[in-house]
Amino acid sequence: MGRINNDDSNAVVIIGSGAGGGTLAHELTRRGVKVVLLEAGARQSLATFSQNPGEAFAQLTWLDRRTSTGSWTVPQDFPGLPSWTCKTVGGTTVHWTGATPRIRDWEVRARTTYGDVQGTSLIDWPIDYAELEHYYELAEKRMVVTRRHGNPGLPASNHFKVMYNGAKRIGYKHVHTGYMAINSRPADERGFCIQQGFCIQGCKTGAKWSTLYTEIPRAEATGNLDLRIRSRAVRIEHGNDGRVTGVVYRDSQGREQRQKARIVCVACNSVETARLLLLSDSGRFPHGLANSSDQVGRHFCHHVAGFIWGAFDKPIHFYRGTTLAGIIEDETKHDPARGFAGGYHLELAALDLPSLPISGFPSTLWGRDLAFFIDHYTRLAGMLINGEDLPRATNRVTLNHEVKDEFGLPVANVHCDEHPNDTAMRAHAQRQGRALYESVGALRTTTSRQTPATHNMCTARMSKDPRDGVTNAYGRAHDVPNLFISDGSVLTTPGSANPTLTIVALALRQAEHIAREMGARHL
Amino acid sequence: MGTNDFPPGRFIPRRKFVVTGAVIPGLWWIGAPLGGIATARAADGELKNLTSEQAAVVNAMARTIAPHDGLPDLAYTYVVQAIDEAAADAQTRSTVNSGLIRLGKAFASGSEEQRVRTLHALEHSEFFQWVRTKTLQTLYASALACAHFGYEGEAFSKGGYLSRGFNDLTWLPDVPLDDSGPVIGEAP
Numbered sequence: 001m002g003r004i005n006n007d008d009s010n011a012v013v014i015i016g017s018g019a020g021g022g023t024l025a026h027e028l029t030r031r032g033v034k035v036v037l038l039e040a041g042a043r044q045s046l047a048t049f050s051q052n053p054g055e056a057f058a059q060l061t062w063l064d065r066r067t068s069t070g071s072w073t074v075p076q077d078f079p080g081l082p083s084w085t086c087k088t089v090g091g092t093t094v095h096w097t098g099a100t101p102r103i104r105d106w107e108v109r110a111r112t113t114y115g116d117v118q119g120t121s122l123i124d125w126p127i128d129y130a131e132l133e134h135y136y137e138l139a140e141k142r143m144v145v146t147r148r149h150g151n152p153g154l155p156a157s158n159h160f161k162v163m164y165n166g167a168k169r170i171g172y173k174h175v176h177t178g179y180m181a182i183n184s185r186p187a188d189e190r191g192f193c194i195q196q197g198f199c200i201q202g203c204k205t206g207a208k209w210s211t212l213y214t215e216i217p218r219a220e221a222t223g224n225l226d227l228r229i230r231s232r233a234v235r236i237e238h239g240n241d242g243r244v245t246g247v248v249y250r251d252s253q254g255r256e257q258r259q260k261a262r263i264v265c266v267a268c269n270s271v272e273t274a275r276l277l278l279l280s281d282s283g284r285f286p287h288g289l290a291n292s293s294d295q296v297g298r299h300f301c302h303h304v305a306g307f308i309w310g311a312f313d314k315p316i317h318f319y320r321g322t323t324l325a326g327i328i329e330d331e332t333k334h335d336p337a338r339g340f341a342g343g344y345h346l347e348l349a350a351l352d353l354p355s356l357p358i359s360g361f362p363s364t365l366w367g368r369d370l371a372f373f374i375d376h377y378t379r380l381a382g383m384l385i386n387g388e389d390l391p392r393a394t395n396r397v398t399l400n401h402e403v404k405d406e407f408g409l410p411v412a413n414v415h416c417d418e419h420p421n422d423t424a425m426r427a428h429a430q431r432q433g434r435a436l437y438e439s440v441g442a443l444r445t446t447t448s449r450q451t452p453a454t455h456n457m458c459t460a461r462m463s464k465d466p467r468d469g470v471t472n473a474y475g476r477a478h479d480v481p482n483l484f485i486s487d488g489s490v491l492t493t494p495g496s497a498n499p500t501l502t503i504v505a506l507a508l509r510q511a512e513h514i515a516r517e518m519g520a521r522h523l
Numbered sequence: 524m525g526t527n528d529f530p531p532g533r534f535i536p537r538r539k540f541v542v543t544g545a546v547i548p549g550l551w552w553i554g555a556p557l558g559g560i561a562t563a564r565a566a567d568g569e570l571k572n573l574t575s576e577q578a579a580v581v582n583a584m585a586r587t588i589a590p591h592d593g594l595p596d597l598a599y600t601y602v603v604q605a606i607d608e609a610a611a612d613a614q615t616r617s618t619v620n621s622g623l624i625r626l627g628k629a630f631a632s633g634s635e636e637q638r639v640r641t642l643h644a645l646e647h648s649e650f651f652q653w654v655r656t657k658t659l660q661t662l663y664a665s666a667l668a669c670a671h672f673g674y675e676g677e678a679f680s681k682g683g684y685l686s687r688g689f690n691d692l693t694w695l696p697d698v699p700l701d702d703s704g705p706v707i708g709e710a711p
Binding site (some may be wrong): 152160315354375378 | 676
């Protein structure tokens with residue numbers, strides 16, 4: 001691994017080593033580009049992942065302070081945790097569950113498909129779906145996604161059997177063990193899934209794709225990567241011509257460092273990406289870098305998400321097996337007859353015992369009702385709703401100047417008011433989920449409210465018209481030609497798919513674009 | 524700008540993770556008794572910050588919030604111990620003290636129905652939500668609780684559940700291969 005000089009203004013600086021940043025780093029370094037990769041967290045490995053859920057959470061999670069406001073229920077149920085992301089090499093690809101469905105063709109034309117829904121800021125994606133499909137294929141091959149390109153599906157667990165039979169009984173057709181970036185057999189020099197049920201604590205067999213042990217070591221092997229861990233970017237600087245010139249960051253000792261850059265790519269997950277742009281204000285960009293349109297941080301989407309639980313009188317042991325290997329695709333459609341725009345997935349979801357009552361249940365559940373479900377722990381089944389929430393300009397990430405981080409910088413505030421469309425979708429999904437479990441004999445069912453956002457999206461969205469978003473179709477800032485956004489912030493709308501596959505697909509596309517532009521000396 | 528009802532940083536044990544935030548998913552294991560290590564200490568009834576009358580009310584609260592008739596008393600003792608320890612923090616102690624005063628000493632000797640009614644009236648208070656979170660954090664994290672409720676936990680060291688029952692359910696029909704996939708090591 002090569003050390004790049006802080007004054008080397010030929011370096012590409014990527015901030016964040018997750019799905020977007022880690023993939024981009026590999027793609028650029030293998031093309032001979034020198035990359036400095038700044039990662040705020042420490043580096044773990046298959047050997048150091050903790051198998052105690054509480055320790056694993058503390059080891060991987062972004063726990064720097066954030067605040068939250070708005071009418072959504074997350075501030076009540078999860079105070080201090082509006083968003084559940086990672087602070088570690090590999091980013092959220094260390095704790096993700098591996099689900100990799102695609103966004104659908106009609107979802108990238110959200111404004112056209114859904115029409116003018118009052119109180120939303122819908123626009124269409126600036127990318128042609130056929131082109132996106134090409135990059136989906138590349139991403140799926142790279143991540144070894146099950147049920148795609150000849151890769152076998154994951155086997156059915158007890159838990160999936162319950163979901164599958166219930167789904168079929170209430171008439172669903174498209175139900176299977178999912179498109180998962182989890183090896184169903186050895187591949188990609190990684191192990192296969194041994195059904196241990198510890199996906200979100202860091203996969204100790206490496207069966208689950210993560211940039212931590214795929215893209216990043218491969219980038220290091222090129223000799224072109226300088227990965228700097230425990231290095232927190234605090235400001236992106238620009239010159240008189242409006243082009244970015246470097247990144248100020250705090251190193252592992254808390255010292256201020258300044259890395260010069262030819263190009264800067266921001267991939268800090270949507271909340272921190274927006275925060276970093278807002279923190280990088282200047283005379284030229286008084287409202288934050290690349291924010292002449294006042295769109296940075298707006299349109300924050302997090303998916304309509306929440307659990308549905310069924311308690312049975314027979315054993316299931318839902319914690320045994322791949323956490324999320326099960327999906328129902330039938331509700332992923334736009335059918336206004338259901339009373340809302342857009343669609344949702346239902347996905348298999350289990351929780352370990354200590355997590356279940358806090359992560360899985362709303363703060364309003366206690367007493368005999370709570371005890372009933374815990375008493376049925378080995379006879380529980382669970383699903384997670386993953387639905388498209390509609391963007392609103394007022395749902396946004398801003399700087400909270402009243403609360404400061406360890407460096408004295410304002411923390412991010414995440415504000416969300418749930419749109420009635422989201423509420424209607426959630427109610428529909430909960431009804432369907434309860435009916436599904438009742439059809440196979442559930443004694444009782446219950447639901448959670450909105451869970452903390454693990455899918456943070458759209459805060460620097462791609463737009464055709466620079467007034468509607470922050471970047472163009474390559475994630476390149478409308479305002480700043482050598483500034484790129486390389487994570488889920490660029491999604492124009494969230495769709496109903498778990499976002500990682502789309503983030504990787506767009507990173508592959510962006511890497512080609514950057515390499516091409518560098519080759520042509522446009523960058 | 525309004526923030527949350529729980530100012531972050533107030534209720535986290537400070538021994539190890541001083542930079543962490545509020546009462547959030549996952550943090551409930553930190554400082555919670557794991558295995559049987561804490562058994563002797565928890566059972567000796569030594570209180571550092573609560574009076575024994577307060578401890579009795581806290582115990583009754585935990586049993587009302589998460590009533591499991593068959594769960595050994597020791598599991599609830601862990602909760603009292605965790606709340607007693609958290610009350611070393613002055614702000615936390617103040618929240619707990621004023622909440623317990625609102626409940627009154629008689630709470631501990633009331634019927635479950637009475638206790639539920641009393642707690643419902645306090646459901647949205649910072650005090651109740653804090654005690655609820657702390658109770659759930661502690662109660663279900665112990666090895667005692669895992670054994671009682673049947674959670675088998677960590678499986679990597681045993682080769683996962685691949686050959687230890689991940690697909691041993693027999694009360695529903697099997698899933699066709701097209702909608703699932705082959706089990707490694709088994710004939711298709």
